[in-house]
Amino acid sequence: MNVYLKERDGKEEIATKNLIPNEKVYGEQLFEITDENKENIEYRAWNPRRSKLAAAILNGLEKLEINEDSKILYLGASTGTTVSHISDIVIKGIIYAIEFSPVSMRKLVRLCEKRPNIAPILGDATKSKSYIHYLEKVDLIYCDVAQPNQTELFIENIKLFLKEEGLGIIMIKSRSIDVNKKPQKVFKEEEKKLKENGFFVLEKVKLEPYEKDHICLLVKKSF
Numbered sequence: 001m002n003v004y005l006k007e008r009d010g011k012e013e014i015a016t017k018n019l020i021p022n023e024k025v026y027g028e029q030l031f032e033i034t035d036e037n038k039e040n041i042e043y044r045a046w047n048p049r050r051s052k053l054a055a056a057i058l059n060g061l062e063k064l065e066i067n068e069d070s071k072i073l074y075l076g077a078s079t080g081t082t083v084s085h086i087s088d089i090v091i092k093g094i095i096y097a098i099e100f101s102p103v104s105m106r107k108l109v110r111l112c113e114k115r116p117n118i119a120p121i122l123g124d125a126t127k128s129k130s131y132i133h134y135l136e137k138v139d140l141i142y143c144d145v146a147q148p149n150q151t152e153l154f155i156e157n158i159k160l161f162l163k164e165e166g167l168g169i170i171m172i173k174s175r176s177i178d179v180n181k182k183p184q185k186v187f188k189e190e191e192k193k194l195k196e197n198g199f200f201v202l203e204k205v206k207l208e209p210y211e212k213d214h215i216c217l218l219v220k221k222s223f
C-alpha cells in the first residue's frame, strides 16, 4: 500500500512512498530505502502529531483498506497534510478533498497542481448536495472537520457518496463536540448515532499520546 511501517530505535515509524520525489509538503523528513530490486525509493515520514490517520495506524488501526486505485471523499482537507500521504498511496485513484476555508484551500490548490490525484473542492461538508455534480461513488469517506455536527454530516455524506461495500472513517475530538462532557460519554453518544443510522463500527482506536481525547471510528454501512 506504498506505506512503510517499521521499528527504528525501539520506536515504530510510518512513512509513505513519495509521489513527487524531492518535494516536502509540511516540512516532513525525506529518506531513501533500497528495495528488493536494489532501487532507492524515496519516502516521506508521516508525522502522527500532524496527521490523525498516522496516529490511528500506529495505534493499531488494521481494518482500513486503501489501495492504489481507491476513490476517496475527504471531508475537512485543510491544507492537505493527511491528504498528501493518502495521495502517495492512491496513485491510480482519486481523492475528492472538501474544505470550506478559502485560506486553507489556497494552499491545498497549490498542492493539487503537483499531485493530479487530488481534486480540491471549496465546499461545506454540511451541504453535501452542493458538490454532488463533482463526485462519483467512493470506496472510503474520511471525516475530520472537528465540528459539533460532524457525525451528522458524515452520515449524510455516506448516504450520498459511499459505495455499498465501502468504509467510513471519522476522527472525533471530544472537545469539538462538547467541552463540558467527559470524552468517554461524547464518544459513546457519537457511536450511538452511527449505530442508530444502521452503521456497524468495525474498529475503535484512541489517538493518545499523539492527540488528547480523540477517537477514530472505522465504520461500514451494515454487516
Ligand SMILES: C[S@@+](CC[C@H](N)C(=O)[O-])C[C@H]1O[C@@H](n2cnc3c(N)ncnc32)[C@H](O)[C@@H]1O
Pocket (backbone or CB within 6 Å): 050, 051, 052, 075, 076, 077, 078, 079, 080, 081, 082, 083, 098, 099, 100, 101, 104, 123, 124, 125, 126, 144, 145, 146, 147
Ligand atoms: C482538524 S482540521 C483537518 C486537518 C486535516 N484533516 C489533516 O489531517 O491534514 C479541520 C478542517 O475542517 C475544515 N472544516 C470545518 N468544518 C467544515 C465544513 N463544514 N466543511 C468543510 N470543511 C470544514 C476546517 O476549515 C479545517 O481545515
